[in-house]
Amino acid sequence: MTSLRSKVLCQAERICNHLPVFLNTFLVFSITGEVSYLVLVEAPLEAEQQKSEWSGWWKAVHLLSQYFMLANICWNALLFVKTNPSIKGVFLGGDGLGQGWRYCYTCETHTPPRCSHCFDCKVCVLRRDHHCVFFGQCVGFRNYRYFLSCLLFMWSGLLYAVVMNAEVFMVILKEGVTLHSILLLLVPWIMLVSGQVSARAFAFAFIADTCVVGFLLVSAFFFFHLILLCRGQTTREWYSSRRPYSLGLLGNLRHTLGLRWHLCWLCPLIPSPMPGDGIHFQVTGSLEPTR
Ligand SMILES: [Zn+2]
Numbered sequence: 001m002t003s004l005r006s007k008v009l010c011q012a013e014r015i016c017n018h019l020p021v022f023l024n025t026f027l028v029f030s031i032t033g034e035v036s037y038l039v040l041v042e043a044p045l046e047a048e049q050q051k052s053e054w055s056g057w058w059k060a061v062h063l064l065s066q067y068f069m070l071a072n073i074c075w076n077a078l079l080f081v082k083t084n085p086s087i088k089g090v091f092l093g094g095d096g097l098g099q100g101w102r103y104c105y106t107c108e109t110h111t112p113p114r115c116s117h118c119f120d121c122k123v124c125v126l127r128r129d130h131h132c133v134f135f136g137q138c139v140g141f142r143n144y145r146y147f148l149s150c151l152l153f154m155w156s157g158l159l160y161a162v163v164m165n166a167e168v169f170m171v172i173l174k175e176g177v178t179l180h181s182i183l184l185l186l187v188p189w190i191m192l193v194s195g196q197v198s199a200r201a202f203a204f205a206f207i208a209d210t211c212v213v214g215f216l217l218v219s220a221f222f223f224f225h226l227i228l229l230c231r232g233q234t235t236r237e238w239y240s241s242r243r244p245y246s247l248g249l250l251g252n253l254r255h256t257l258g259l260r261w262h263l264c265w266l267c268p269l270i271p272s273p274m275p276g277d278g279i280h281f282q283v284t285g286s287l288e289p290t291r
């Protein structure tokens with residue numbers, strides 16, 4: 001009985017862990033589907049512009065850009081999840097027990113500087129940044145490039161979707177700033193449940209809302225990580241105001257994204273070897289917190 005209960009609990013925990021990934025995938029594909037539909041069928045929504053603009057090649061440019069961004073989001077996300085950032089299988093060496101090395105009582109091993117234990121992944125992670133709850137994976141030395149590229153394409157994709165959906169907002173508001181149009185924009189779920197809008201209008205309003213909220217959230221996250229990248233810090237080091245490993249802008253870019261930092265964001269298949277090993281770091285400042 002106990003084993004059945006623990007099995008059920010284990011299964012429920014697994015489903016809960018994967019829920020954000022399913023939800024994210026659903027939202028990314030729904031938004032892409034909606035903007036593709038806007039381009040192919042509806043765009044431009046203004047009747048007087050429909051014949052003059054949006055020729056076949058212009059629609060093809062839009063669709064190609066959308067699928068380029070979608071492919072990059074999915075591919076980077078897949079490689080981010082598949083790339084193990086932990087110390088598992090890494091020879092840490094016993095000769096470097098110098099400054100910054102610690103002992104992890106859970107993993108029962110000495111760990112190098114910038115490495116810390118993740119209680120969700122239940123393992124120590126090399127140059128750990130944070131545990132990403134959306135993908136159920138830690139961001140560390142080996143998968144930071146995929147994480148940042150995924151964030152970049154999510155940000156640009158959502159910016160594009162917000163611009164495309166701006167017309168949806170305008171069409172809804174064109175009938176006048178009524179209580180109905182405001183409620184449709186702010187609380188489309190309630191309008192659908194109360195039967196005051198069609199499923200089509202709900203889907204457009206819901207996705208347009210999701211794009212705006214998603215864009216604001218992803219923007220905050222993306223620009224925060226760009227600042228960290230330029231400063232050569234991890235999220236943990238940001239909290240303690242330490243910048244002991246900063247190598248200048250170019251050095252930080254090379255040591256975080258790899259030697260082809262200027263190209264690697266274009267496609268996850270472009271190899272970008274890391275100059276370091278994730279264990280040894282050049283110290284350029286004080287290791288003590290400044291505040
Ligand atoms: Zn550990």
Ligand SMILES: [Zn+2]
Pocket residue numbers: 118119120121122130131132136137138139
């Ligand atoms: Zn983790």
